[in-house]
Amino acid sequence: MKRYWLMKSEPSEVSVDDALKARGQTVAWVGVRNYQARNFMRDAMQVGDGVLFYHSSCAEPGVVGVAEVASTPYPDDTQFDAKSKYFDAKATQENPRWMMVDVRVLEKTRLLPLAELRAQEALEDMLILKRGNRLSITPVTAEEWRCIDRLLHK
Numbered sequence: 001m002k003r004y005w006l007m008k009s010e011p012s013e014v015s016v017d018d019a020l021k022a023r024g025q026t027v028a029w030v031g032v033r034n035y036q037a038r039n040f041m042r043d044a045m046q047v048g049d050g051v052l053f054y055h056s057s058c059a060e061p062g063v064v065g066v067a068e069v070a071s072t073p074y075p076d077d078t079q080f081d082a083k084s085k086y087f088d089a090k091a092t093q094e095n096p097r098w099m100m101v102d103v104r105v106l107e108k109t110r111l112l113p114l115a116e117l118r119a120q121e122a123l124e125d126m127l128i129l130k131r132g133n134r135l136s137i138t139p140v141t142a143e144e145w146r147c148i149d150r151l152l153h154k
Helices: 016-021 035-044 114-118 142-152
Strands: 004-009 026-028 050-055 062-069 102-113 137-140
Touching (some): 004 142, 016 026, 016 062, 016 102, 035 137, 050 102, 050 142, 062 114, 062 142, 102 114, 137 142
Antiparallel strands (some): 004 137, 062 102
């Protein structure tokens, strides 16, 4: 069964344009350091799942592209690199704590800002719109996906 996700990235780290320039338009989704977001990647994501590429922590946050999960989960190498800001001293090669997947951008879209998402009654239960939600990866229902797809392509 195909699932859908919203994945946040700070454009100063990896933007949708950076992903489009990458070989195969695929980027490794490194640096996730929240257990729930990690569990979504590790336990639920499958190759081919739909992804809303979302720019966060920027002047105008919002959906900026459509992508897909392009790999099965695998250990995030940055957890083992003492020079990385994502280093985790408790992680070992034998027992990695943090996982990542590769994401392939299929399409850069117009910016669909947070305010426009909030204005849609059909999206009122969307996790990204819930007060206090800070997760970098959240599930998206098929109905939410269809609503956002219509907004992006109207």
